[in-house]
Amino acid sequence: MIRRGLPLLLAAALVLSGCKANQKPMPQGKEAQDMETAGQSSDTSGEESMYMDTTEHVIYLAGGCFWGMEQLMQSIPGVIDAQSGYANGTCEADADYRTVCKGGTGFRETVRVEYDPEQVSLDALLLAYFYVIDPTVENRQGNDVGSQYQTGVYYTNDRARETVERIAEIERGRSKKFFVEIGPLKNYYPAEEYHQDYLEKNPNGYCHIPRAEMELFSKLRIDPGDYQKPAAESIRDKLTVEQYRVTQENGTERPFSNAFWDQFEKGIYVDIVTGEPLFSSTDKFESGCGWPAFTKPIEEPAVVELEDLSHGMRRTEVRSRAGDSHLGHVFTGDPESPNGVRYCINSAALRFVPYAKMKAEGYGYLLYLFEE
Numbered sequence: 001m002i003r004r005g006l007p008l009l010l011a012a013a014l015v016l017s018g019c020k021a022n023q024k025p026m027p028q029g030k031e032a033q034d035m036e037t038a039g040q041s042s043d044t045s046g047e048e049s050m051y052m053d054t055t056e057h058v059i060y061l062a063g064g065c066f067w068g069m070e071q072l073m074q075s076i077p078g079v080i081d082a083q084s085g086y087a088n089g090t091c092e093a094d095a096d097y098r099t100v101c102k103g104g105t106g107f108r109e110t111v112r113v114e115y116d117p118e119q120v121s122l123d124a125l126l127l128a129y130f131y132v133i134d135p136t137v138e139n140r141q142g143n144d145v146g147s148q149y150q151t152g153v154y155y156t157n158d159r160a161r162e163t164v165e166r167i168a169e170i171e172r173g174r175s176k177k178f179f180v181e182i183g184p185l186k187n188y189y190p191a192e193e194y195h196q197d198y199l200e201k202n203p204n205g206y207c208h209i210p211r212a213e214m215e216l217f218s219k220l221r222i223d224p225g226d227y228q229k230p231a232a233e234s235i236r237d238k239l240t241v242e243q244y245r246v247t248q249e250n251g252t253e254r255p256f257s258n259a260f261w262d263q264f265e266k267g268i269y270v271d272i273v274t275g276e277p278l279f280s281s282t283d284k285f286e287s288g289c290g291w292p293a294f295t296k297p298i299e300e301p302a303v304v305e306l307e308d309l310s311h312g313m314r315r316t317e318v319r320s321r322a323g324d325s326h327l328g329h330v331f332t333g334d335p336e337s338p339n340g341v342r343y344c345i346n347s348a349a350l351r352f353v354p355y356a357k358m359k360a361e362g363y364g365y366l367l368y369l370f371e372e
Contacts, residue, residue, distance in 0.1 A: 050155075050156060050157075050184035050185065050186075051156055051184065051185040051186055051187055051188060052156060053112075053156040053157075053185070053188075055114055056157065056159075057114065057115050057116070057117050057122075058112060058113065058114045058115070058156060058160075059113050059115075059122060059125060059126070059153070059154075059155060059156075059160055059164070060087055060110050060111070060112055060113070060152075060153070060154040060155070060156070060185050060188060061073070061110065061111050061113060061125075061129050061152075061153060061154075062087060062108035062109060062110040062111075062150060062151055062152035062153070062154070062181070063111070063129060063132065063133045063141060063151055063209075064109070064133065064140075064141025064142055064144055064149045064151065064208050064209075065109060065141065065142070065144050065149065065206070065207070065208055066084040066085070066109040066110065066111050066191065066195065067084070067195070067198040067199050067205065067206070067207055068132075068199070068207040068208050068209035069082075069111045069129075069132075069209070070082045070083070070084050070111045070196075070197070070198070070199075071198075071199040071200070071207065071209070071214055072128065072132060072209055072213070072214050072217065073111055073113045073125070073128075074197075075214045075215070075217055075218040076120060076124070076125065076128060076217050076218065076220075077119060077120060077218070078115055078116050078118075078119030078120025078124075079113060079114070079115050079116075079120065079125070080114045080115055080116055081112075081113075081114045082111050082112070082113050082114075083111065083112045083190055083191075083196065084109070084110075084111055084190070084191040084195045084196055084198070085110055085111070085112055085188055085189055085190045085191045086100055086105075086107040086108070086109065086110060086148075086188070086189050086191060087107065087108050087110035087152075087154055087185060087186075087187065087188045087189075088106060088107065088108055088110075088152070088154060088181075088185065088186045088187060088188075089105045089106040089107030089108070089187065090105045090106055090107070091187070092187075092189055094107065095107060095189035096192065097191065097192055097195070100148050101146065101148060103146060103147055103148070104147075105148075106147070107148055108147075108148060108149075108150050108151075108152050108181075109148050109149060109191075110152070110154070110188065112188065112190075113125060120223065120225075121223050121224070121225020121226070122160060122163045122164075122225065123163060123167060123223070123224045123225035123228065123322065124220075124223045124224055124225055126153065126163070126164065126167045127167065127224050127301065127321055127322070128217050128301070129153070130167070130171050131213070131217075131301050132209045132213055133151050133180070134151075135151060135171060135175050135177075135178050135179060135180045136175050136176070136177040136178070136179065137177075137179060138150065138179040141208055142208025142209075143208065144208060150179075150181065151179065151180045151181065152180060152181030152182070152183075153168065153180060153181070153182055154181075154183060154184060154185035154186075155183075155184060155185065156184070156185050161184070164182060165182065166228075166229075168180070168182045170229065170324045173324065174304060174306060174319070174324070216300060216301070217301075220299050220301065221299070221365055221366070222276065222277055222298065222299050222302055222366075224276060224302075224321055224322035225322075226276075227271065227274040227275050227276035227322045227323065228274065228322060229273065229274055229322060229323045229324060230273070230274070235248065235273055236248075238273070239272065239273070240348075242348050243272055243348045243349070245348075246326060246346045246348040246349050247272060247273055247323075247325035247326050247327075247346075247348070247349050248325070248326070249326075250310075250317075250326045251326070251346075251348075252328075252346060253291075253346050253347060253348050254290075255289065255290025255291055256290040257290075258290075258291065258292075258346070258347035258348065259347040259348075259350075259352075260292040260347040260350060260352060261290055261291050261292055261347065262286075263292075263352070264281060264284060264286075265281060265352070265354060265355075266281050266354070266355040266370065267280075267281050267352055267353050267354040267355045267357075267358065268280050268281070268298065268352075268353050268355075268358065268363060268366060268369070269281075269292070269345075269350040269351070269352055269353075270350065270351050270352075270353060270363075271320040271322070271323045271325055271327075271349070271350070271351075272325065272348070272349055272350055272351050273320070273323040273325045274320065274322050274323035274325075275351070276302065276320060276321065276322045276323060277298050277299075277302065277363060277366055278297055278298060278302055278303060278320060278327070278345075278350070279292075279294045279297055279298060279343070279345065279350075280294075280298050280366075280369050281355075282369055282370065283295045283296050283297075283298075285336065285337060285338060286336070287334065287336045287337065287342055287344070288336060289342070289344055291328065291344050291345060291346060291347070292344075292345045292346075292347055292350065293334075293336075293337070293342050293343065293344055293345070294342075294343040294345065295337055295338055295339045295341055295342075295343070296339070296341065296343070297343065298366065298369065301321060302320070302321050303318050303319065303320060303321060303327065303343075304318070304319045304320070304321055304324075305317065305318055305319075305330060306319065308329065315329045315331075316329060316330050316331075317329055318330050318343060318345065320349075325349055326346075326349065327343075327345050327346060327349045327350075328343065328344045328345040328346050328349065329344050330342065330343045330344070331344060355367075355370060
């Protein structure tokens with residue numbers, strides 16, 4: 001009887017410990033300390049084989065509580081489907097909300113995003129993702145704390161990998177600390193039904209992403225995927241010495257002796273490096289500062305604002321989204337500005353496209369800016 005029962009007991013033990021048997025041990029001691037580097041992302045691209053999603057145009061985004069990230073992605077035109085789930089953890093038996101919340105499974109609350117590349121680029125989705133998350137913290141976003149809220153971008157094919165790594169390189173350069181996991185998707189399991197479309201079902205439910213930002217991304221027209229940053233050698237060949245110094249070396253041109261400080265012709269100003277539209281003449285004003293001054297960018301996410309403590313001052317630097325070009329600085333409380341805000345931008349970082357040439361140069365979709 002005892003011998004006959006042993007196989008059954010062993011089988012039961014294997015079932016109960018199935019996930020634990022395949023689970024990698026959590027780092028301890030010095031290994032754990034070594035992982036807590038000065039804000040280095042966890043690049044897992046070479047650790048395991050890639051999970052194969054048969055859909056080509058798909059990306060997996062861990063950005064804290066999946067309710068908000070799912071809703072954000074659903075608000076972006078061109079997104080076909082966004083689904084909440086659990087990614088890169090132990091195994092299916094652990095992929096349920098209660099178990100994941102206990103910790104130790106390695107699962108991240110993740111949103112599977114399927115998109116139509118004819119309507120929205122992967123660049124646009126990734127830059128929207130980085131716009132709303134905080135990449136400088138580990139195992140938390142907003143008020144949510146725990147390993148399940150660790151941020152991460154997981155790809156399922158080589159084409160997506162190239163885009164993800166290119167965007168991640170830009171974003172790393174914008175933060176002193178960068179804890180976002182970048183790597184292949186290893187596994188994924190859809191979350192329980194009550195988590196799907198949660199904020200649609202519960203409009204007043206908790207969300208760490210401001211509703212205003214979701215509304216913002218639902219209306220954007222500029223796709224950064226159309227204005228990708230060229231290779232470093234191409235940038236040097238394309239720009240003048242002054243343009244390169246300003247955009248790539250964070251330089252500042254002389255006031256009152258640059259191309260656009262006193263120009264008010266109808267048209268738009270684009271990134272000299274990528275051509276991404278940044279500012280419109282409709283928002284340009286005479287500030288008396290000696291550089292081009294604008295009240296706002298054409299679309300808020302088109303520029304990135306970073307703390308700048310150089311030269312013994314505390315300022316807010318402005319960089320272009322897709323090209324990561326240094327543009328200038330933004331100031332508040334300007335008495336000459338109609339809204340009190342002054343984007344003080346180097347002419348050397350800009351190219352002007354006159355209204356009459358916008359359609360011919362591929363900017364016809366922005367002609368609405370000049371409609372009365």
